[in-house]
Amino acid sequence: MKMDLHCHSEASKDCRTPIHDFPDLLLRRGIAVQAITDHNEIWGAVALRTLVRALSLDDRLTIIVGEEVSTRDGEIIGLFLHDRIPAGMSAEDTVRAIRDQGGLVLLPHGFDPLKRHRLRPEALERVRDEIDIVESFNARVSNVRYNAEAGEWAAKRDLPASAGSDAHTDDQVGECWVQTPDRSVTTPEDLLGALRSGDIIGKWTHPAIAFVAKQLHGFRKNSLRSPSRAS
Numbered sequence: 001m002k003m004d005l006h007c008h009s010e011a012s013k014d015c016r017t018p019i020h021d022f023p024d025l026l027l028r029r030g031i032a033v034q035a036i037t038d039h040n041e042i043w044g045a046v047a048l049r050t051l052v053r054a055l056s057l058d059d060r061l062t063i064i065v066g067e068e069v070s071t072r073d074g075e076i077i078g079l080f081l082h083d084r085i086p087a088g089m090s091a092e093d094t095v096r097a098i099r100d101q102g103g104l105v106l107l108p109h110g111f112d113p114l115k116r117h118r119l120r121p122e123a124l125e126r127v128r129d130e131i132d133i134v135e136s137f138n139a140r141v142s143n144v145r146y147n148a149e150a151g152e153w154a155a156k157r158d159l160p161a162s163a164g165s166d167a168h169t170d171d172q173v174g175e176c177w178v179q180t181p182d183r184s185v186t187t188p189e190d191l192l193g194a195l196r197s198g199d200i201i202g203k204w205t206h207p208a209i210a211f212v213a214k215q216l217h218g219f220r221k222n223s224l225r226s227p228s229r230a231s
């Protein structure tokens with residue numbers, strides 16, 4: 001089965017993929033476990049989990065409630081959250097807030113110097129023993145070598161590696177994943193076990209191309225919008 005642990009929805013200011021489009025998108029792309037990790041919000045992930053239950057799709061789709069938190073030291077993802085974690089805290093306090101909820105700490109695109117919001121190296125150094133999962137394949141890093149660097153960092157610490165589409169448009173959902181033998185993933189422990197027995201599979205998109213795709217996508221949606229609804 002396929003697991004993608006980094007994805008955005010309409011709950012992120014820079015993404016428009018509607019929550020109600022996700023069940024169909026995920027089923028079509030064969031993703032069984034999807035973490036929704038909006039910027040500083042969890043309402044989209046919670047709404048999607050509720051929708052999946054309402055559609056009786058629980059046996060085919062697992063939604064992990066996550067958040068990509070803008071700490072004052074850069075971005076950190078929390079998984080298995082119950083409450084929104086506020087932006088703007090230090091990396092240490094953010095990690096503590098994730099732990100207090102029984103969540104897992106995932107380091108996204110941590111080694112890409114061109115990602116403005118990556119966790120800064122000195123902050124990573126401070127919280128390195130608190131990282132549970134290292135995103136070793138992010139489909140949107142500026143150069144594939146930064147994924148390799150993340151993979152090496154994870155391997156050195158014997159930490160499980162994850163893949164994240166970091167999708168900001170519907171066509172990017174499920175672009176990369178961890179392929180793992182079928183199992184249920186309902187707890188943090190389940191997820192860590194599934195990651196450890198998984199393989200990372202994905203397609204890396206050159207950022208210039210991703211940028212153009214994002215602009216075109218925005219344009220297409222804008223041009224479909226009726227003038228009366230534009231504000």
Ligand SMILES: [Zn+2]
Nearest residue numbers: 006008068166
């Ligand atoms: Zn992201």
